[in-house]
Amino acid sequence: MTEPNLCDQRKMRFMKKTVLITGASRGIGASIARVFAENNYNVILNYSKSEKEALYLQNELSKKGYSVLAYKADITKRKEVAAMFEEGIKAFSTIDVLVNNAGISQQKLFTDITEDEWDRMMDVHIKGLFNCSQYAVPYMVSKKKGKIINVSSIWGMVGASCEVHYSTAKAAIIGFTKALAKELGPSNIQVNCVAPGVIDTEMNAFLDEEAKACLIEDTPLMRLGRPEEVAQNILYLASEGADFITGQVIGINGGFVI
Template sequence: MTAKTCVVTGSSSGIGRAIAERFGEEGHNVAVNYRSSREGAERTAAAVEAAGGSALIAQADVTDIEAVQRMGEKVHREFGSVDVLVNNAGINQDVKFTEMTHEEWDTVLDVHLDGAFHATQTFYDDLAASEEGRLINISSIIGKGGNFGQANYATAKAGMFGFTRTLALELAPKGSTANCVAPGFIATRMVEDLPEHIKDQIREDTPLGRLGTPEEIAEIVAFLASDRSSFITGEVIDANGGKDL
């Protein structure tokens, strides 16, 4: 298998870390992006290299276009052109809409949507020129169904769908693809910190009766990043245990 160069934003923990490590298992070069958790990024990079890949720690706040461009320059110096970009960076600031401040609205949309725009714009030419360019955006079940107290998060995640489908059309003449993964409730810190009775309710409402794992999402991303997915583009892949059935 030919090593690819992959950038995973927000990969110091959770789903991003699992994706980066999975790419490492395939022997890829992985740029481990983080905003503030250098220690977490170092753990991810160590896991990538232990799995058989090469890792580069790349700090950048994805809401800052100049920082993302500097990250791009660093990745190009170390690994060359990028084949796979995973827009995974995200945050939540949950509050009822009637109590939500403009700052809380902007902050969440900036990370998810401006962050995806900045990273994709930085690496677009690489993806278009790659023989197997892959843009993969990480959205959420919340983008489809909404959720109480998450108007900002739901809007941001829904925006990823339109962004993905448009980029799929624009990348298609180059032979590259863009797809989106919409996880359900995954056993990351964001979910694990919820009160136990809420987690019990989530499990009860999920036909498979459990939370998903970051590794399960990483497997889907690894497939979409591979040549096995070459005729799939513009799709939103649900991975939610059947919760929206």
């Protein structure tokens, strides 16, 4: 069989759906990028700092024949987000799915959190979500079709001590998801949210073995989660099988919250 020529490759790229994933150079975001690429999506892989990891992942996926665009943008900066959407649309003609995954975490007593730290936490999780969603929605409304999937956290549902700012931001993502789902329902756009439990990524590198054991003890499935398990649920929410699901929070936590 002959290899598709450049013109065919371009046509194929425009026939596929496109997903934009924020904070996708590592951890859960990188897993989401892999899973979507493997399932026939063009992938816009956003990153802000870890250029080396982002380009490595882009290269890994491109070598397998997947269409991937790694794009550097700090999602808290509106101009950078605007440029990212413009480039993404230019490359793939549309954006069908937005996964708001980027996040930061910090463990600190409430009274020790500085104003800057509080603002940064809200900026990355809430302003970033606002910025990216506001650029995605007009394209989706014009097509009367689209999916927005936000990454909240178990701590946005039940709260975590020493993470009041993180828990607050993650709870806000749930409120945002429900309100936007109501507003965009008539435009056939589904907005959902996943709330992972403790997933084995760099974000949890601070946990020692004892802390991990305590968390596992409280988890009926007796283990931490894997990034791919979050990614697979997000893939499902992006699929046609989930067309009647909107405004929901899917817990991916091994039964930690029952």
